[in-house]
Amino acid sequence: MSAPVATSAFSKDNPFPAKITENRLLNKPGSAKETRHFVVSLGDSGLSYKAGDSLGVFPTNRPVEVAEIIEKLGATGDELVSPAMLKLPAPITLREALSHKLALGSPTSKIINTLFAKATDPSDKAALGELLAPEAKDKLAGYLDEREYIDILCEYPNTRLTPQEFVDHLRKLMPRLYSIASSSKAFPHEIHLTVAVVRYTTNHRERHGVCSTFLADRVRVNETSAPIFVSNSHFGPPEDTSKDAIMVGPGTGIAPFRAFVQDRVACGATGRNWVFFGDQKSHTDFLYQEEWESYLAKGQITHLDLAWSRDQILKVYVQDKMREKGAELWSWLNNGGHFYVCGDAKRMAKDVDVALHDVIVQHGGMTTEQAIDYVKQMKKDKRYQRDVY
Ligand SMILES: Cc1cc2nc3c(=O)[nH]c(=O)nc-3n(C[C@H](O)[C@H](O)[C@H](O)COP(=O)(O)OP(=O)(O)OC[C@H]3O[C@@H](n4cnc5c(N)ncnc54)[C@H](O)[C@@H]3O)c2cc1C
Numbered sequence: 001m002s003a004p005v006a007t008s009a010f011s012k013d014n015p016f017p018a019k020i021t022e023n024r025l026l027n028k029p030g031s032a033k034e035t036r037h038f039v040v041s042l043g044d045s046g047l048s049y050k051a052g053d054s055l056g057v058f059p060t061n062r063p064v065e066v067a068e069i070i071e072k073l074g075a076t077g078d079e080l081v082s083p084a085m086l087k088l089p090a091p092i093t094l095r096e097a098l099s100h101k102l103a104l105g106s107p108t109s110k111i112i113n114t115l116f117a118k119a120t121d122p123s124d125k126a127a128l129g130e131l132l133a134p135e136a137k138d139k140l141a142g143y144l145d146e147r148e149y150i151d152i153l154c155e156y157p158n159t160r161l162t163p164q165e166f167v168d169h170l171r172k173l174m175p176r177l178y179s180i181a182s183s184s185k186a187f188p189h190e191i192h193l194t195v196a197v198v199r200y201t202t203n204h205r206e207r208h209g210v211c212s213t214f215l216a217d218r219v220r221v222n223e224t225s226a227p228i229f230v231s232n233s234h235f236g237p238p239e240d241t242s243k244d245a246i247m248v249g250p251g252t253g254i255a256p257f258r259a260f261v262q263d264r265v266a267c268g269a270t271g272r273n274w275v276f277f278g279d280q281k282s283h284t285d286f287l288y289q290e291e292w293e294s295y296l297a298k299g300q301i302t303h304l305d306l307a308w309s310r311d312q313i314l315k316v317y318v319q320d321k322m323r324e325k326g327a328e329l330w331s332w333l334n335n336g337g338h339f340y341v342c343g344d345a346k347r348m349a350k351d352v353d354v355a356l357h358d359v360i361v362q363h364g365g366m367t368t369e370q371a372i373d374y375v376k377q378m379k380k381d382k383r384y385q386r387d388v389y
């Protein structure tokens with residue numbers, strides 16, 4: 001198999017319409033999670049990628065939600081609109097704008113102000129006025145947090161916006177990035193993704209993450225296509241393949257490390273691999289279990305440390321496993337090992353960072369200040385890299 005050529009006509013400004021050739025649930029029955037493995041065919045795009053890069057996907061909104069908004073606006077969908085923030089050369093239909101161009105979630109107070117200004121119905125006026133009262137800032141924030149635009153249209157049926165007025169409130173629909181979970185050395189013509197499908201309920205309505213459910217539910221395998229682009233990153237396995245790699249990736253954070261290990265195996269890297277993975281339950285959420293166990297059996301990864309947060313009463317997280325193995329972790333670091341983290345930015349990556357410092361203090365015999373300097377130097381040397389979201 002030859003690798004695709006390095007240059008491509010396709011980019012973020014000119015995304016490639018890619019076929020998805022596989023959409024597979026990674027969790028086993030009984031799991032609370034829905035994490036899916038996707039295979040994206042690069043076809044004749046000429047797109048290339050390297051371990052550590054991300055894939056950009058331009059999603060479209062759910063047709064049922066678009067249809068409901070059109071109905072609540074009392075429109076047909078064929079009306080021509082020019083959404084303010086899109087700066088389009090020519091108007092497009094309301095349906096096209098709502099399906100492909102605009103985000104239907106995360107409403108702002110601007111729409112409440114507009115509805116208040118237009119409201120003639122006394123009860124609408126009073127309710128909107130209450131939300132806009134200076135002392136109701138928290139109430140307004142909570143109200144908006146729980147809602148998407150459709151909820152607001154449903155709640156004020158007597159105060160109607162024109163299609164143009166409505167679209168002027170919406171933000172641009174943005175592409176989403178996904179860490180690439182394959183190595184082009186092993187899969188030159190396709191890209192693998194590991195995606196947590198976002199579904200939850202607020203204000204008694206089921207919500208569907210735009211892009212994760214676009215991939216999971218709306219792109220038909222081998223039929224319809226998804227507009228994609230490759231987003232290059234500085235994140236990547238050690239350039240010096242003799243260096244050890246310590247990879248911490250709970251949940252979907254495992255994605256780039258599947259790529260790293262494939263890459264290092266394909267190029268015969270002599271540096272050792274150590275993977276820390278965690279998720280809710282061992283029986284249902286061990287993503288790519290067979291692959292990791294096979295790498296381990298062949299000695300292609302040296303250690304696989306697993307943290308199952310909901311197999312027992314007390315939570316066990318990847319950073320607990322790091323602390324348990326602190327002495328050996330320090331010896332890998334002290335030997336020039338590279339340390340990588342991927343996944344949740346809000347809590348996990350911060351807690352892992354604290355654990356890394358603790359391990360360096362406890363096992364490297366350093367003071368807290370020295371450990372801080374050591375980690376700063378690791379970052380400068382590109383020995384500590386994060387891909388967090
Ligand atoms: C560099 C990078 C790499 C990434 N790699 C991956 C990856 O490999 N795999 C992966 O799955 N994701 C990855 N992501 C995240 C991904 O880009 C999307 O953000 C994610 O798929 C959600 O997008 P969505 O369109 O499905 O959901 P959206 O429609 O954007 O909805 C997500 C929003 O819904 C809200 N929300 C979610 N859950 C709840 C809840 N329970 N209650 C209330 N509100 C909630 C939050 O406001 C959240 O921001 C990555 C992000 C970046 C920046």
Ligand SMILES: NC(=O)c1ccc[n+]([C@@H]2O[C@H](COP(=O)([O-])OP(=O)(O)OC[C@H]3O[C@@H](n4cnc5c(N)ncnc54)[C@H](OP(=O)(O)O)[C@@H]3O)[C@@H](O)[C@H]2O)c1
Pocket residue numbers: 032033034035196197198199200250251252253278279280307308309310315317318319343344347348349351352
């Ligand atoms: N619909 C759902 O049911 C559902 C469930 C989970 C996640 N999600 C969403 O899916 C997205 C990505 O999920 P994901 O699979 O990548 O990861 P994730 O489910 O958020 O987390 C993966 C693992 O990390 C654990 N974890 C939580 N806090 C941690 C911390 N501070 N330090 C270390 N580990 C921690 C989790 O444990 P615990 O969760 O047991 O604390 C879980 O075992 C997130 O946006 C999340 O909000 C949805």
